[in-house]
Amino acid sequence: MSWFKRIKKGITTPTKDKKETPDGLWFKSPKGHIIETSELEKHAYVVPADGYHKRIGSDEYFNLIFDEGTMKEINKSLSSGDPLKFEDTKKYTDRVKASQQKTGLKDAIRTAHGKVDGQPLMIACMDFKFIGGSMGSVVGEKISRSIDYCIKHKTPLMIISKSGGARMMEAAFSLMQMAKTSAKLTLLSQHKIPYISYLTDPTTGGVTASFAMLGDINIAEPGALIGFAGPRVIKETIGKDLPEGFQTSEFLLEHGFLDFIVDRRELRDKLSQTLRLFKN
Structure with missing residues (x-):
């Protein structure tokens, strides 16, 4: 019976004395590879074991791309209104305020200019954590204003x-941003100023159907979901199984929708090289 009884004490720590592992200390990729969060940050939030790209926000991208001390954010105070007085289970204005408090962001995009290896660049970076990175009037307006800056200062643009x-809560106002941003990008092209579109996971809906696919160069992160409607909707509509890897950046590259795929750890160097090629 001694097999089923602990004879000696002190072999393990009593449950009451055990300490919980702090949240965020480790990160586990979808393939099961585990890495310390601090180590993950050193690798630009890419898991070295399998190359999985963890979703990151504008802060991380700005720090990754811009030369230290050169970044300056513009149009920081723009915030969504509620022209349609949208009410569902929760008022739209309340949801915007809640997202602002939770994320510390004003809306789903931030715009900033700075230097990349000494070369000027304007970046408009979307944040998925703000209402799913949905495109409303503020997103369209901030992209438009960043294009105006690029035209005035002859600065390349990256989105x-x-x-x-x-953003469904803004209905037609949101859909109008597709035409608005596309028209502004036409002006940028007429001034012969380069536009680099960088698609990350996920890039879907009206964003894909407008400015995301209009770059002079369209590039993407590995394994990113890119498309208009989701795979489930497409499968149910056509009544057929979809090809393996459908709507991934690798699938789009193979079918000619992308120019190339860039590992986030190499993004800064690739950008510097691309900007020099445009300049020359």
């Missing part, structure tokens, strides 16, 4: 897309 699509 980092990460979005679930148009």
